[in-house]
Amino acid sequence: MTTESNEPFKTGALAVEVRDAVLKRGATTILDGVSLSIDRGQCVALLGPNGCGKTSLSRLLLGQLYPTSGRVTVLGRTLGQTDVRELRQHIGVVNPTTDSTPGPGSFHINGAVVDASLSVTEAVCTGYFATVGLYDRPTQGQREHARATLQHVGLGHRLDHRFGVLSTGEQRRALIARALVHRPELLILDEPTAGLDLAGREQVLATVDHILRSPHPPAVLMITHHVEELSPMTAKVCLMQKGRIVAEGPADQIITPESLTATFGCKVYVQKRHGRYWLEVLPEAWLDLVGDRSANG
Numbered sequence: 410m411t412t413e414s415n416e417p418f419k420t421g422a423l424a425v426e427v428r429d430a431v432l433k434r435g436a437t438t439i440l441d442g443v444s445l446s447i448d449r450g451q452c453v454a455l456l457g458p459n460g461c462g463k464t465s466l467s468r469l470l471l472g473q474l475y476p477t478s479g480r481v482t483v484l485g486r487t488l489g490q491t492d493v494r495e496l497r498q499h500i501g502v503v504n505p506t507t508d509s510t511p512g513p514g515s516f517h518i519n520g521a522v523v524d525a526s527l528s529v530t531e532a533v534c535t536g537y538f539a540t541v542g543l544y545d546r547p548t549q550g551q552r553e554h555a556r557a558t559l560q561h562v563g564l565g566h567r568l569d570h571r572f573g574v575l576s577t578g579e580q581r582r583a584l585i586a587r588a589l590v591h592r593p594e595l596l597i598l599d600e601p602t603a604g605l606d607l608a609g610r611e612q613v614l615a616t617v618d619h620i621l622r623s624p625h626p627p628a629v630l631m632i633t634h635h636v637e638e639l640s641p642m643t644a645k646v647c648l649m650q651k652g653r654i655v656a657e658g659p660a661d662q663i664i665t666p667e668s669l670t671a672t673f674g675c676k677v678y679v680q681k682r683h684g685r686y687w688l689e690v691l692p693e694a695w696l697d698l699v700g701d702r703s704a705n706g
């Protein structure tokens with residue numbers, strides 16, 4: 410890539426359209442008839458417990474995995490009928506929990522690995538070339554856009570610092586800038602707050618909210634376990650369980666004590682305050698989760 414951004418794919422109103430996707434590995438069914446749509450510019454949250462298939466679904470969207478059956482269309486391009494390397498140039502990814510260190514001949518689209526000795530601006534510029542180090546020379550326009558993107562995520566005071574000296578939260582926001590720098594049409598955030606402390610998490614969430622409120626946001630797939638991480642700008646919530654999407658709709662309809670208790674297997678209460686959802690787990694729920702150990706010795 411040599412320009413600041415790719416020519417956008419101007420096809421259709423949907424950024425993502427997955428129809429009846431099944432993904433099997435050996436005897437394991439990882440995705441079991443998943444359908445999902447995301448409008449262009451829309452934020453959809455994918456919530457579900459560990460191991461329910463969230464990351465596998467995101468890897469389908471990235472063309473890293475192919476469905477065993479079903480159809481996956483991203484930005485108007487259908488997997489199996491398109492050059493996924495070209496498609497990936499239009500997608501930004503932040504997936505800090507996934508070890509996707511690129512190997513020889515692999516694509517590099519992860520948001521987690523970047524050469525820590527680079528300046529923050531250079532680290533963001535690697536997003537133009539989908540590389541870990543900065544092996545290509547960014548144009549002046551690209552550098553300026555990288556710096557503007559860093560301002561956008563609240564790191565304007567860190568432009569020339571070494572990436573490695575940033576706090577984990579700042580690094581995460583720099584990686585969001587890196588995922589945004591080539592102006593993707595789809596942004597996949599796979600547990601973007603994993604491992605962050607309270608302030609770091611809130612900084613990332615504020616950054617995501619800020620992106621969603623910008624005039625021309627990308628479509629965003631926010632993958633998380635935590636309802637409190639949903640932006641008030643979230644248009645649709647999908648609950649996932651055992652490889653299936655078991656409920657989807659506006660957040661107020663989906664984020665209910667009943668649905669979350671069923672999905673996460675833990676009795677919860679939900680409150681909505683200031684546009685955000687908060688869960689409460691009473692100590693009684695612990696008994697359901699671990700049983701009365703003292704009674705069993």
Ligand SMILES: Nc1ncnc2c1ncn2[C@@H]1O[C@H](COP(=O)(O)OP(=O)(O)OP(=O)(O)O)[C@@H](O)[C@H]1O
Pocket residue numbers: 434437439457458459460461462463464465466
């Ligand atoms: N290549 C594979 N072969 C067999 N099983 C696999 C393979 N890849 C993933 N799985 C299984 O598929 C399930 C879904 O994994 P996935 O990483 O998509 O879940 P997830 O919802 O993202 O989980 P987490 O929230 O813990 O990140 C898991 O049980 C996982 O062990």
